[in-house]
Amino acid sequence: MQCGDAGGSPGQIAGIRVEAMAPMKFSLRNLELVLLVAEYSSVTRAAQLLGTTQSFVSKQIVRLEEDWGDRLFERTGRGMRLTSFGETILPQVRALLAQAQQLNNSITENAGVPAGNVRVGVVPSMSPRLLPRLVADIQQCAPAVRLMVLESFTGVLEEKLTTGELDVAVMNRYQAKRDHEDVLGYVDTMLIGKPGSPVLAETDVKFERIHRLPLVVPPLPDGMRVFLNREADAQHIEINIRLEINTISALTRIAASGQAFTFLPLLAVSDEVRSGKLAASRIVEPEMVRTISLGLNQHQPLSRAARLVAHRVRELMSELLE
Known part of the structure; x- marks a missing residue:
C-alpha cells in the first residue's frame, strides 16, 4: 500500500461505497451564463459580462436546451424571458453556483493567496470614479482576484448583500447607516x-x-x-x-x-x-x-480576496471623498 492510499477495492474509500456519477449535462460556466441571461433578460449583456460574444452565448443556450430537452427562454421583443421550465430550475442553478463559489473561495483561502471571484456592488453615482481606480488597483496588487461588478441602487445592493449574492457593496443613504455598514x-x-x-x-x-x-x-x-x-x-x-x-x-x-x-x-x-x-x-x-457606506456579505464569511477588496475600497473611497 502506498503512502496516502486508504486501501479497499476500487469504488471504495475507507469502506464507503462510491458510486460513479452520471455524466453532467452542463458546466458551471454554462450555468453562470444561464443565470446572467435570466437576470438581465439579454444575451448581449451576458456576453459582455462574461467577456465573450453574443453568438457564443446564444449557441450555448441552444445546446443546453437540446441537452435538457426543454426550452429555457422565450425570445421576445423585450429580450429573453424565462419559460416555466427555466423558472423551475433557476433557483437550483443559483444555489449550485453559490456552492461552487464557496468551494472556490475555500480552496483559494486555504492556498494562502488572494484569488477568486469577488462580487462588488456600487451605486451608479459612485461607480464612474471608483471602478476604474479599483480595477487598476486590484490588477496590480492581486492579479488572481476577479471582480464581478453590479451597478445598481442601494435597495437592490442591500438585498443582495443579505442573500449572499454580493460580497462588498458601496451604497448611499439619506438617513443613518445600518448597524452592519461602515461609513x-x-x-x-x-x-x-x-x-x-x-x-x-x-x-x-x-x-x-x-x-x-x-x-x-x-x-x-x-x-x-x-x-x-x-x-x-x-x-x-x-x-x-x-x-x-x-x-x-x-x-x-x-x-x-x-x-x-x-x-x-x-x-x-x-x-x-x-x-x-x-x-x-x-x-x-x-x-x-x-452618507456613503460600505456593506459586507451578511450570509457567509468573506474570503481573503473579498476582505482585500473591501480594504482597498475603503482606501480608495477615502481618497475620492477628501
Whole structure:
C-alpha cells in the first residue's frame, strides 16, 4: 500500500461505497451564463459580462436546451424571458453556483493567496470614479482576484448583500447607516441641469425652489426619492416628476438637454460640470447629505480576496471623498 492510499477495492474509500456519477449535462460556466441571461433578460449583456460574444452565448443556450430537452427562454421583443421550465430550475442553478463559489473561495483561502471571484456592488453615482481606480488597483496588487461588478441602487445592493449574492457593496443613504455598514464619508446632493438655467445661477439653491421644476429621478424605493417626497410634504411643495429612470447616464443626458433637472452628488458629474455640459448647485434648507457606506456579505464569511477588496475600497473611497 502506498503512502496516502486508504486501501479497499476500487469504488471504495475507507469502506464507503462510491458510486460513479452520471455524466453532467452542463458546466458551471454554462450555468453562470444561464443565470446572467435570466437576470438581465439579454444575451448581449451576458456576453459582455462574461467577456465573450453574443453568438457564443446564444449557441450555448441552444445546446443546453437540446441537452435538457426543454426550452429555457422565450425570445421576445423585450429580450429573453424565462419559460416555466427555466423558472423551475433557476433557483437550483443559483444555489449550485453559490456552492461552487464557496468551494472556490475555500480552496483559494486555504492556498494562502488572494484569488477568486469577488462580487462588488456600487451605486451608479459612485461607480464612474471608483471602478476604474479599483480595477487598476486590484490588477496590480492581486492579479488572481476577479471582480464581478453590479451597478445598481442601494435597495437592490442591500438585498443582495443579505442573500449572499454580493460580497462588498458601496451604497448611499439619506438617513443613518445600518448597524452592519461602515461609513466611508459624506457628500452633498446637487441640483443638476443645463448650463444657463436661472435656478442654477447661484451656488446654493433652497429646497423650496424645486417647486414645480420638471424632474427626472430614480423610481421608488430609491432613497433620494423617499427624501424628496418626505421633504416636499413637510414644506407643502408640489414636485413635478416628468420621468423616472434608474441609470445615471440617462439622468445626466436628460438633465444636459434642458428637459428636466435631477439630483446627484458633484462627484458623479464633476467632469461634465467642468466641461460646461452640466451645471450644479447645492441643495440647502435642508441640505440633502448622502452618507456613503460600505456593506459586507451578511450570509457567509468573506474570503481573503473579498476582505482585500473591501480594504482597498475603503482606501480608495477615502481618497475620492477628501
